[in-house]
Amino acid sequence: MRLLRQALSQIARIAEPGPELLELHTRVLISLAAAEAEVTSTDAGLAHLDAAETARQRLPEGRLRGELRLIVIIQQGVILMRAGRFRESLAAYDTVLPGVEAGFQDGFILVSVLNNRALVHMAMNNPDAAQADLNHALALAVERGHPRLEGKTRQNLGDHAQLVGDVPQALSSYEQAARILTTESPGSLPLIRLDQARALLTAGLGEEAARHLDEALPALRDNGSGQHIAEAEVARAAAALLEGDFALARKFASDARRRFLRRGNRTWAEIAGLARLRADVHKILSGDGAKSSPRLPRELVSLAERLAGLGLRDEAAVARLLAVRLLLRRDEVDEAVAVLARVPKPRATTPIDHRMLLRLCRAELAVATDRPRSALAQARAGLRELGMIRDRMGGLDLVCGTAVHGEELGRLAMRLVLRRARRNAAGARRMFAWLERTRAQVYRYEPLPVIEDPALARNINEMRHIQRMIQRARLEGEPVKALEQRYAQLQQEASRLGWYTSQWGRPRPVATPDEVVEQLGERVLVSLVPYNGQLYSVVVDRGTFRLLKLGPLADIVETATQLHADLDALAPDLLPPPLAEAVGASARVRADKLDRLISASLVKTLDDRELVIVPIGQLYALPWGALPSLRGRAVSIAPSATAWITAKRRTTAGPVLLAGGPGVPGSVGEVSKLRSVYPDARLVDGADATSQTVLAALDGTRLAHLVAHGAHEPANALFSRLELVDGPLFAHETARLSRPPESVVLAACELAMSHIRPGEEALGFAGTLLAGGSRTVIGAVARVGDRAAADTMADLHRRLADGTPPALALAEAIAIDPLRRPFVCLGAG
Secondary structure (H helix, E strand, O other): OHHHHHHHHHHHOOOOOOHHHHHHHHHHHHHHHHHHHHHOOHHHHHHHHHHHHHHHHOOOOOHHHHHHHHHHHHHHHHHHHHOOOHHHHHHHHHHHHHHHHHHOOOOHHHHHHHHHHHHHHHHOOOHHHHHHHHHHHHHHHHHHOOHHHHHHHHHHHHHHHHHOOOHHHHHHHHHHHHHHHHHHOHHHHHHHHHHHHHHHHHOOOHHHHHHHHHHHHHHHHHHOOHHHHHHHHHHHHHHHHHOOOHHHHHHHHHHHHHHHHHHOOHHHHHHHHHHHHHHHHHHHHOOOOOOOOOHHHHHHHHHHHHHHHOOOHHHHHHHHHHHHHHHHHOOOHHHHHHHHHOOOOOOOOOOHHHHHHHHHHHHHHHHHOOOHHHHHHHHHHHHHHHHHHHOOOOOHHHHHHHHHHHHHHHHHHHHHHHHHHOOOHHHHHHHHHHHHHHOOHHHHEEEOOOOOOHHHHHHHHHHHHHHHHHHHHHHOOOOOHHHHHHHHHHHHHHHHHHHHHOOEEEEOOOOOHHHHHHHHOOOEEEEEEEEOOEEEEEEEEOOEEEEEEEEEHHHHHHHHHHHHHHHHHHOOOOOOHHHHHHHHHHHHHHHHHHHHHHHHHHHOOOOOOOEEEEOOHHHOOOOHHHOHHHOOOOEEEOOOHHHHHHHHOOOOOOOEEEEEOOOOOOHHHHHHHHHHOOOOOEEEOHHHOOHHHHHHHHOOOOEEEEEOOEEOOOOOHHHOEEEEOOEEEEHHHHOOOOOOOOEEEEOOOOOOOOEEEOOOEEEOHHHHHHHHOOOEEEEEOOOOOHHHHHHHHHHHHHHHHOOOOHHHHHHHHHOOOOOOOOEEEEEOO
16 A cells, blocks of 8 residues: 555656556556555545546547456455445446456456456355356366466355355365465465365364464464454354353454444444354353343344345344344243244255254244243254254364254253153153264264375375474474474364365264164163253163263262373372372272262163263263272273164174384383284284384274374374374374274273264264274273283283173273273274
């Protein structure tokens, strides 16, 4: 802007400008209009365009004068589009397009106009028209050799895919665009990160979206585009809302609204206002002490009217639905009915979170008017709709993330059915069926064939190399900050690529209660569920279903956390005896307490039968074998009954793999000793134990024993890793196996840990193996000393080789020293 204003000052000094200077004057004003519209306001930009048109009209008749008229109108369309004045923008593009096709032969301006008109069509919910413009633009950009415009078109194709609900395709298009624009237009990369974040929000991945936006926002601020900054702040508010940080969500939305108002962008200011009010509503509904006032529902209804007047149909619906939830909370049922009646039916392009909010409002209204069956019907229909969206997702992260959109609807259904479950067995059976509908849905999906991507392979290999460099630098006392930053950057890039290269999408049906009873046989299944501050369990035993109240949830979770800390402290091999005795005594007290609260009441009628436990997220890391009542008892931990049945049906008649990584005392000796148990096993250790060798050897094995150091990555569970000679083998890579190993033993610390997403979706190294097709995974949920791990493995494999099922073999091995052997059997057992 500063340079363009200086140019205008120079031009103004010339008393009688000729045609060349008049042309320059017009072009400077057009460029200044674009900059002013971004930085100052829409009106300022349009005023400069009026000045440009006046300057243009002073030119003599001819081709140049006509071309500049087209460029003025094109820029007008851009400014109006950025301001949310979509009908006016579309009219400008429709007016100018015939002249652009006839007058500009190189195709550059035509591709630009087609791209911009497509964006307007998307904003006006015309996906077919947008697709036609983008297809035309992409073909022209490739044919005429305009790589920068090809990159922008692919970015817009990502927006289109997101509009129609194809999140994997959207992420794929954004990544293709990023590869082109990295060299052709580096300044565009923050905008691609913004678009990727919006797609991740659609998939329910608030944490990942926040990371993308936190990366993009500083670059956008440096660039100075107020519109883009404010749009990113609206998206960041949505990410904070998904993470439950209502104060941060309100701050970002308020900042964005102020930016839009300063720019005179009323449309986006109202969208930011909705984001701010949404934070207020969720804070009230979360029960953290905020009170609902009669003012807030009225403010939301008023906002809905303004949004509808701007043509923002879906946003207006959300404002009304939020008002409905508050009105129901205030027992203003009649008013809630009236507001809900004005919410239109969803369109094909209505976002999934908006659809779930509508279902939730209908269900809550049904509860308020004492119609529990109608409420459950809404919940059932909503979860079915969410399942259809999940079926279209790509990577494991995306499949998991969608659960967040149905979380409240699922909780409402659970509250209703749990009330009935207390009364009789039929209610408990129904409760069990609802549990299976709402938890760990990712384990229902089969991986699709892997899409090979050289860029992903390069990323993973560089991550491996950098991880090794970090380890060496730490050993030598050198700084590692720059290496860690590069590793985190590569991890984000690999995550983005993995969302569409490692696809999941063939759903299996949710197991019915009858199917579960049939598959269990003599086993007993216990599905845990929290409700109203208490922990309950639905017990399935020889065809009967019963509901048990176990104990206070907070007390159980706190005690489990303390037990986990005790076991970590107890793990080192050379712990001084007095300290070992003190920590061991503390662990036994906590294990006894958990036993009384959880398992003692469950096992009275079990005899010696196997137990299948479906835990809640906070108890995934519980070392069940340390509880006295479960000592020596076969226990399998499964994400859901459906996941357990799916795993139980898997069999692989392949070889045995014994692999030992570096840096584990005695690892080479340990795997060598196991050759006496498995004489025909394939041995991979020492210098041969590279990531690619071990990954290839895992494919098609019946049993894999992996002894190596490992690390669980709670912030990005798919990059939990097993340390090998050339660097880590990542959980993400095991999802690419065409024939996953039937059973895997992870003789390393904490690799049975999981990061729990909404809907009890558990991700980690072990969870990825199970989701990818392994039947059973045995691993530790706490730190384990090298000696204790080796002794456990020796006891375990002797029993496995004799034909003992994994769950029972592990239970008998753990029973020798349960506090120092915190292993669990995940999957079928």
